Amino acid sequence: MNETEIKPGAPLYCYRFGAAEFDEARFDLRVGGLRVDIEQRPLEVLRELLKSAGDVVTKERLLDVVWSGRPTVETVLTNAISKLRRSLGEADMERIQTVPRVGYRIDGSIDRLAVGRQLLSPLALKVQMPVPGRTHFLLERQLGPLRHNEVWLARNPKTGERRVYKFSSDGDRLSLLKREATLYRVLIEGLGERPDIARVLDWNFESPPFFLECAYGGPNLLEWSKSNDDLAAQSLEQRIGFFLQIADAVAAAHSVGVLHKDLKPANVLVSNSSELPRLVLTDFGSARLLEPERLQALGITQIGLTHTSMQPLDSSGTLLYMAPELYRGQAPTVQSDVYALGLMLYQIVLADLSRPMTSGWERDIDDEELREDLAAATDGDPSRRLKSAAELAERLRHRDVRHAARAAQRAVEAQALEARRTLDHARARRPWIMTAMATLSIGLAVSVWYYLAALRSEHRLAQQFEIADALNTFMTHDLIGAANPAVSGHADVKILDAAKAASERIDSEFAMRAPNIQAALHFAMQESLDGLTDAEGAIQEGKKAIAAYERETPPDRMGADRASIHMVRDLERLGRTDEVPSLLHTIEADLGQIRAEQPLLEVEYLEDNAMQATTLAHHDEALRYDIESLQLLQRLGNPPGDLENRIEFNVANSYLLVGRYSEADSLLRKVIARESQTLGPQHQQTLYTTVVLAHSLLAQYRAAEAEKILAPAVAGLQASLGESHGRTMLAKTVLGRAYLENGNYEEAARLDSEAYESLAKKFGNRYQNTISTLEGLGIAQRLGGHVDAAAATLSRSLAYSREAFGEENAITQHIKYILADCLIDMNRAREGAALLKGLDVDLLSRAEVNTDWQSRLDFAAARIALAERDIANARRLLDSAAAALKDTSKPRWDHLPQRIEETRRVARL
Numbered sequence: 052m053n054e055t056e057i058k059p060g061a062p063l064y065c066y067r068f069g070a071a072e073f074d075e076a077r078f079d080l081r082v083g084g085l086r087v088d089i090e091q092r093p094l095e096v097l098r099e100l101l102k103s104a105g106d107v108v109t110k111e112r113l114l115d116v117v118w119s120g121r122p123t124v125e126t127v128l129t130n131a132i133s134k135l136r137r138s139l140g141e142a143d144m145e146r147i148q149t150v151p152r153v154g155y156r157i158d159g160s161i162d163r164l165a166v167g168r169q170l171l172s173p174l175a176l177k178v179q180m181p182v183p184g185r186t187h188f189l190l191e192r193q194l195g196p197l198r199h200n201e202v203w204l205a206r207n208p209k210t211g212e213r214r215v216y217k218f219s220s221d222g223d224r225l226s227l228l229k230r231e232a233t234l235y236r237v238l239i240e241g242l243g244e245r246p247d248i249a250r251v252l253d254w255n256f257e258s259p260p261f262f263l264e265c266a267y268g269g270p271n272l273l274e275w276s277k278s279n280d281d282l283a284a285q286s287l288e289q290r291i292g293f294f295l296q297i298a299d300a301v302a303a304a305h306s307v308g309v310l311h312k313d314l315k316p317a318n319v320l321v322s323n324s325s326e327l328p329r330l331v332l333t334d335f336g337s338a339r340l341l342e343p344e345r346l347q348a349l350g351i352t353q354i355g356l357t358h359t360s361m362q363p364l365d366s367s368g369t370l371l372y373m374a375p376e377l378y379r380g381q382a383p384t385v386q387s388d389v390y391a392l393g394l395m396l397y398q399i400v401l402a403d404l405s406r407p408m409t410s411g412w413e414r415d416i417d418d419e420e421l422r423e424d425l426a427a428a429t430d431g432d433p434s435r436r437l438k439s440a441a442e443l444a445e446r447l448r449h450r451d452v453r454h455a456a457r458a459a460q461r462a463v464e465a466q467a468l469e470a471r472r473t474l475d476h477a478r479a480r481r482p483w484i485m486t487a488m489a490t491l492s493i494g495l496a497v498s499v500w501y502y503l504a505a506l507r508s509e510h511r512l513a514q515q516f517e518i519a520d521a522l523n524t525f526m527t528h529d530l531i532g533a534a535n536p537a538v539s540g541h542a543d544v545k546i547l548d549a550a551k552a553a554s555e556r557i558d559s560e561f562a563m564r565a566p567n568i569q570a571a572l573h574f575a576m577q578e579s580l581d582g583l584t585d586a587e588g589a590i591q592e593g594k595k596a597i598a599a600y601e602r603e604t605p606p607d608r609m610g611a612d613r614a615s616i617h618m619v620r621d622l623e624r625l626g627r628t629d630e631v632p633s634l635l636h637t638i639e640a641d642l643g644q645i646r647a648e649q650p651l652l653e654v655e656y657l658e659d660n661a662m663q664a665t666t667l668a669h670h671d672e673a674l675r676y677d678i679e680s681l682q683l684l685q686r687l688g689n690p691p692g693d694l695e696n697r698i699e700f701n702v703a704n705s706y707l708l709v710g711r712y713s714e715a716d717s718l719l720r721k722v723i724a725r726e727s728q729t730l731g732p733q734h735q736q737t738l739y740t741t742v743v744l745a746h747s748l749l750a751q752y753r754a755a756e757a758e759k760i761l762a763p764a765v766a767g768l769q770a771s772l773g774e775s776h777g778r779t780m781l782a783k784t785v786l787g788r789a790y791l792e793n794g795n796y797e798e799a800a801r802l803d804s805e806a807y808e809s810l811a812k813k814f815g816n817r818y819q820n821t822i823s824t825l826e827g828l829g830i831a832q833r834l835g836g837h838v839d840a841a842a843a844t845l846s847r848s849l850a851y852s853r854e855a856f857g858e859e860n861a862i863t864q865h866i867k868y869i870l871a872d873c874l875i876d877m878n879r880a881r882e883g884a885a886l887l888k889g890l891d892v893d894l895l896s897r898a899e900v901n902t903d904w905q906s907r908l909d910f911a912a913a914r915i916a917l918a919e920r921d922i923a924n925a926r927r928l929l930d931s932a933a934a935a936l937k938d939t940s941k942p943r944w945d946h947l948p949q950r951i952e953e954t955r956r957v958a959r960l
Contacts, residue, residue, distance in 0.1 A: 062165050063075040063076045063165070064101075064163045064164060064165055065163070065164045065165075066101045066104075066161055066162070066163055067161070067162040067163075067164070068143065068146065068157075068159055068160065068161045068162070069139075069142055069143040069146065069159070070082055070083050070140070070142055070143060071139055071143055073094070073097055073098070073101060075098065077192075077270070077274065077278075078094060078191065078192040079094075080094060080097065080138060082138065082139060082140055082143075083140075084279075087138045088211070089134060089135075089138050090131075090134070090208065091178070091179060091189065091191055091206065091208070092117055092118070092127070092131050092179070093131040093132075093134045093135045093138070095116070095117045095178070095179075096113055096117055096128070096131045096132065096135065096155075097135055097157075099112070099113055099116055099117065100147065100155060100156065100157040101157060101161065101163075103156075104156075104157055104161045105156065105157075105158065106156060107150050107153055107154050107155070107156045108154050108155055108156060109153060109154040110128055110153070110154045110155075111154075112154070113128055113154065113155070114127075114128060117131075132147060132149075132155060135147060146158055146159045174201055174218055174220060174260050176190055176193075176201060176203060176218065176260075177190065178190055178191065178192060182203075182205050182216055182262075183260055183262075184255055184258075184262075185205070185214075185216075185264065187207055187209070188205040188206065188207050188214060188216075189205060189206060189207075189208060190203050190204075190205050190216075191203070191204045191205055191206045191213070192204050194215070200217045200218055200219045200227065200228065200336075201217070201218040201219075202215065202216070202217050202218070203215070203216050203218065204267065212267075213267035214252070214264055214265065214266065214267055215264075215265040215266070215267050216262045216263070216264055216265070217231075217262055217263040217265065217336075218260045218261070218262045219260065219261045219262070220259055220260060220261070225256070225261050227336050227337075228254065228256070228261060228262070228263050228336075229256060230336065230338070231251070231263060231334075231335050231336045231338070232251060232254050232256075232263060233340075234309055234335045234338045234340060235250075235251040235335060237307055237308070237309055237340060238303075238304060238307060238309060238335075240307075240717070241306070241307030241308075241717070241720065241721060241724070242303050242304075242306070242307060242721060243717070245300070245303060246329060246331070247296055247297075247299060247300040247303070247329070247330060247331055247332060248300055248303070248304065248331065248332050248333075249265055249266060249268050249320065249331050249332065249333035249334075250265065250266040251263055251264070251265050252264045252265060252266055265333075268320030268321075268322050268331035268333060269320045269321045269322040269323060269331070270320065270321055271316065271317045271318070271319060271320055271321070271333075272316035272317070272319040272320070272321055272330070272404065273316040273317050273404055275321040275328070276316070276402075276404050281328070282399070282402045283402040285402070287400065287418065290399050290400055290402065291396075291399075291400070291421075291447055291450075293328070293330070293399060294395065294396050294399045294400075294447075295444055295447060295448070296329065296330040297314075297319055297330055297332065297392065297395065298392055298396075298440050298441075298443055298444040298447070299440075299444055300330070300331075300332040301314065301332065301388055301392060301440040302439065302440035302441040302444060302725070302728070304332070304335075304338075305385055305388070305439060305440055305441070305724075305728055306441075306721055306724035306725040306728060307720075307721065307724055308340055308724065309335065309338055309339075309340060310338055310339045310340075310383055310384070310385065310387075310388055311332070311335060311337075311338050311388055311391075312337045312338055312339055312383050312387070312388070313334065313336075313337040313338075313372075314372055314388055314391035314392060314395065315371070315372045315391065315395070316395065316398070316404045318332070318333055318334040319331070319332060319333070319395075320332075320333050339383060371394065371407060372390075372391040372394055372395070373387075373390075373391075374386065374387035374390035374391070374433065375390075375431045376433050381433075384433060385438070385439055385440070385728070386433040386436045386437075386438070387433070388440065389428055389436055389437050389438075389439065389440055389443060390428065390429055390433075390436065392428060392440055392443060393408075393424075393425055393427075393428025393429035393437075393443070394408050394429060396424075396425060396428065396443075396447075397412065397415075397416075397425055397429075400416065400421065401415055408425075408429060412425075413426075418450070419454070419457070420446075420450040420453050420454055420457075421447075421450065423446075424437075424443065424446050424447060424450075427443075427446075428443050438728070438729075439728040439729055441725060441728055441729045442728075442729055445693075445729070557569060557572045557573060557576070557595075558595070565603075566599045566600070566602040566603045567599075567600075567603055567607065567610070569595075569599040570596050570599035570600045570603070570607065570610055570614075573592050573593075573595040573596035573599055573614075574592075574593075574596040574610070574613070574614055576592040577589050577592035577593045577596055577614060577617060577618075578617070580592055581617065581620075581621060586621040586624045586625050586814075587621075587625065589617070589618070589621045590618055590621050590622065590625075593614045593615070593617060593618035593621070594618070596610070596611075596614040597611045597614045597615060597618075600614065608641050608644060609641075609644065609645065609648060609649055609652065612637075612638045612641050612645060612652060612656075613649075613652060613655075615634045615637060615638055616638060616652065616655045616656055616659055618634060619631055619634055619635065619659040619662070619663070620659065620662065622634075623662050623663065623666055624777075624814060624818070625814060625815065625817075625818065626814070626815065626817035626818045626819065626821075626855055628663065628666050628667070628855075631659075631663050632663075635656075635659060635660060635663065638656050638659075639656075642656070650683070650687055651684075651687065651694065653683060654680045654683050654684050654687075654694065654698065655680075655694075657676050657677075657679050657680035657683065658676070658677070658680050658697075658698065658701060660676045661673040661674075661676035661677045661680065661701060661705065664676060665704075665705070665708065666819055667856075667860070668860060668861030668862060668894070668897040668898060669897070670705060670708040670709045670897055671709055673705045673708070674702070674705035674706065674708075674709055677698070677701045677702040677704075677705045678702055678705075680698050680701070681698045681699060681701075681702050684698055696722050696725060696726060696736075699718055699721065699722050700718075700719070700722050700740055700743070702718060703715045703718035703719045703722065703743070703747075704743055706718065707743070707746060707747045707750065708897075710750070712747050712750055712751050715747045716744065716747055716748075719740060719743060719744040719747065720744065722740050723737060723740050723741055723744065726740060733767050733771070734771075735767070735768055735771045735772055735778065738764045738767045738768050738771075738782075739764075739768065739778050739782070741760055741761075741764045742761065742764050742765075742768075742778075742781070742782045742785050744760065745757040745758075745760050745761045745764070745785055745786075745789065746785050746788075748760075749785070749788055749789060749792060752792075752943070754789050754792035754793050755793065757785075757789045757792075758786070758789040758790070758793060761782070761785060761786045761789055762786065764782060765779070765782045765783055765786050768782050774809065775809050775812075775813060777810070777813065777814070777820075780805075780806040780809045780810050780813075780820075780824075781806070781820055783802045783803075783805060783806040784802065784803060784806045784820070784823070784824045784827055786802055787799040787800075787801075787802035787803045787806070787827060787831065788827060790802065790831075791827070791830065791831055791834065791944055792944050796831050796832075796834045796835030796836075797835055799827075799831040799835075800828060800831035800832055800835060800837075803824055803825075803827045803828035803831055804828055806824050807821065807824045807825050807828055810824055811825075816851040816854075817851060817854060817855040818855075819855070819862065821851070822848055822851050822852045822855065822862060822866075823862065825844060825847060825848040825851070826844075826845060826848040826862075826865070826866050826869065828844050829841045829842075829844035829845035829848060829869065829870075829873070830845075830869060830944075832844055833845075833869075833873050833876070834944070838873060838876055838877055839877070841873050842870065842873050842874060842877060845866060845869055845870040845873060846870060848866050849863065849866045849867060849870055852866055859891075859894070860894070861894045861895065861897035861898035862898055864890050864891060864894045864895055864898065865895055865898035865899060867886045867887070867890060868886070868887065868890060868895065868907065868908075868911070870883075870886055871883035871884075871886035871887045871911060872911055874886070875911065875914050875915065875918070878918070880914070880915045880918035880919070883911070883915060884915045887908065887911055887912070887915075890908060892904045892905055892908070903935065903936055903947065905931075905932075905935050906931075906932045906933075906935040906936050906947060907932075907945070907947060909928045909929075909931045909932035909935065910928070910929070910932040910947060910950065910951055910954075912928050913925045913926075913928035913929045913932060913954070914954065916928060917954070917958055922958075925958065929951060929954065929955055932947075932951055933948075933951050936948060
């Protein structure tokens with residue numbers, strides 16, 4: 052054994068007498084089950100009295116042991132005894148008896164139970180010793196056992212604040228401290244401060260004893276569960292919610308590339324600072340960084356991460372949580388952390404944190420969906436195990452939905468079996484029926500998906516089977532029937548065409564059913580057509596769903612509001628922004644009921660308000676709405692992962708639009724990491740978030756970095772969504788901007804031209820992205836030397852913007868400036884001056900976050916003055932433009948500093 056390892060010493064006991072309990076291991080006093088807030092010295096006096104229960108303990112011995120023979124004042128001992136008596140209360144205070152001129156003793160029946168063994172300190176640290184380098188904190192007790200370093204709890208005697216210190220002498224153990232500090236910086240850079248991950252406050256790596264200084268998060272989960280029955284008293288849903296706190300913390304760490312590698316109850320702290328216990332993940336001393344190159348990107352020195360020696364396992368407890376592949380010498384992965392999480396979930400569900408997960412564990416779990424989740428999380432084959440902690444959390448959050456879906460699927464299978472029997476008799480007479488049968492299987496699966504989408508939004512479990520049955524009937528007889536060549540009159544009917552044909556029959560086929568059935572069907576079709584990018588069709592189905600919800604008795608306002616919220620997004624996509632305010636006003640009238648019954652719906656309502664504000668270029672207002680929606684989502688707890696990603700994406704996008712780029716980058720990278728884990732790095736949502744990150748990099752004059760991540764993202768979106776999908780086209784415009792910034796004007800113009808044609812065809816010329824893409828094409832043409840073509844393109848973009856948004860709009864004003872600059876180049880200064888008249892710096896900054904707008908406007912005015920031969924005014928305006936430039940060192944697509952100097956040279960000013 053290494054001489055610096057922590058060795059066990061004398062036994063530690065828990066003493067019980069009357070209503071009191073003193074635990075040496077925890078070093079706390081409880082009376083009536085409640086912890087007593089009392090200083091360290093009186094507790095040490097109590098320990099000495101209990102160790103010699105019934106016997107007199109002299110004053111000299113107490114002063115020597117507790118105060119090292121150096122009391123600060125004469126009355127310290129009598130004061131400590133008085134505090135002890137007050138803490139014990141009237142029932143037990145008389146147990147501490149004074150023996151005049153000799154000392155004290157504790158009388159009465161006292162039970163003693165061994166609870167562990169004392170830890171010896173190789174670093175010669177002692178209770179009540181000031182923390183080296185942090186003298187205002189006194190060591191309270193040694194925590195453990197831990198394999199690597201000495202861990203102590205310390206307390207500030209004046210404020211009562213507690214902190215945890217991890218001490219090391221040198222060598223490997225110091226390396227482990229440095230590793231933990233480095234990984235904490237990765238966590239904090241990638242995630243920000245999180246209440247569910249223990250905070251490292253400071254460290255000392257300069258002089259021994261070296262240490263990490265950490266916030267105190269409470270007792271660990273194992274200790275907490277042994278000290279009370281709170282976990283056993285919780286319902287199954289409460290225990291699962293309890294576990295989800297751990298899973299979310301682990302998922303967050305994984306999202307920035309940090310594996311924990313030592314997940315177990317002892318490494319989860321329980322904070323009782325609020326009504327409900329809050330869990331805090333701690334001890335990243337064994338953790339591993341999946342992407343070491345992230346350190347360089349974050350500007351973090353790689354201290355401690357060169358440590359490669361194998362560390363011995365600290366206890367059988369750690370062995371219990373090790374994934375099977377680790378025993379075979381395989382490297383730890385996200386799946387090995389998921390395995391440990393699965394075992395902890397099993398133990399928390401059973402309220403027994405010492406229970407191993409042995410053969411036959413399934414008999415302990417009554418819930419079918421929970422059994423599936425446990426089996427998937429602890430599968431012995433890592434390739435078949437759940438892919439991430441986030442996926443496990445998502446499955447647990449939607450157990451009720453999956454339960455309902457299972458019942459619906461069983462009904463579907465029964466219907467399919469009956470249909471197959473009928474079809475077998477008709478196979479010979481109607482050959483097309485086999486194709487219809489294959490389509491039927493797909494249709495039934497899609498019907499359950501529709502059902503899930505509706506159920507997730509409203510959670511009306513009492514109506515689940517009736518709605519599921521109606522959905523399945525609709526899909527079987529109407530949607531699949533619409534694809535039948537004998538009905539449609541032609542083969543190869545597309546799913547979009549079949550869906551639209553089937554939707555037209557909902558009201559006639561289900562006229563005798565309850566309005567809520569018709570509403571659910573129309574809402575399912577609204578969601579479906581939206582997913583198939585038929586925004587107009589989705590709006591029409593949304594209107595029918597709202598009408599059906601209104602026909603219910605009483606009207607289902609929540610259902611109508613949900614359909615309205617989804618309709619807002621499609622109206623925004625089509626540029627029909629004038630129809631949005633009335634819908635939002637109607638929803639606002641129901642906010643009280645929404646907050647009480649469906650708070651997640653309020654999150655989406657705030658999201659819609661932010662979307663409208665963004666469309667109107669009110670970016671500060673949009674950011675306020677987005678942050679409010681995210682804060683509400685976080686307060687609700689256990690949010691659906693897909694919604695959380697979407698709202699955080701919205702916040703990041705708003706940060707980008709107001710110029711808070713570092714915050715946008717941090718949040719976008721966090722979302723990308725989470726989406727990569729849950730959806731995969733090549734999923735279209737992950738790729739699209741990457742496109743927005745590239746947009747942020749472009750705004751920071753980091754075009755080379757942006758182009759590097761954009762090219763594969765555009766290729767991936769094109770492969771998964773197709774050329775004409777809105778996201779593919781938008782990604783092309785951002786790549787075009789990167790080409791523009793990097794001086795590749797021809798490629799920029801080609802991409803913008805392709806994207807514009809597709810956007811105009813799909814969404815029309817009043818769509819914001821269509822207008823902006825056409826403007827981008829004009830800019831690329833102008834910078835590429837095609838000034839006449841650029842003026843024509845920009846004039847069209849301006850006409851569409853005026854029609855869609857009016858004159859006093861940020862987008863319209865931005866196009867005016869770009870077109871005016873182009874016209875001045877063409878010696879059409881008078882027309883340019885007319886466009887520049889009335890431009891507002893604040894509005895221009897909304898369209899393109901730029902602190903140099905006044906310089907741009909002054910430069911344009913100077914060029915007009917030169918055209919009018921007003922040399923003095925031109926010189927003054929050029930001087931003003933040059934002086935107002937904030938930073939001439941950054942690369943700019945408009946080359947403004949160079950153009951100012953060139954104008955001065957040519958005009959000899």
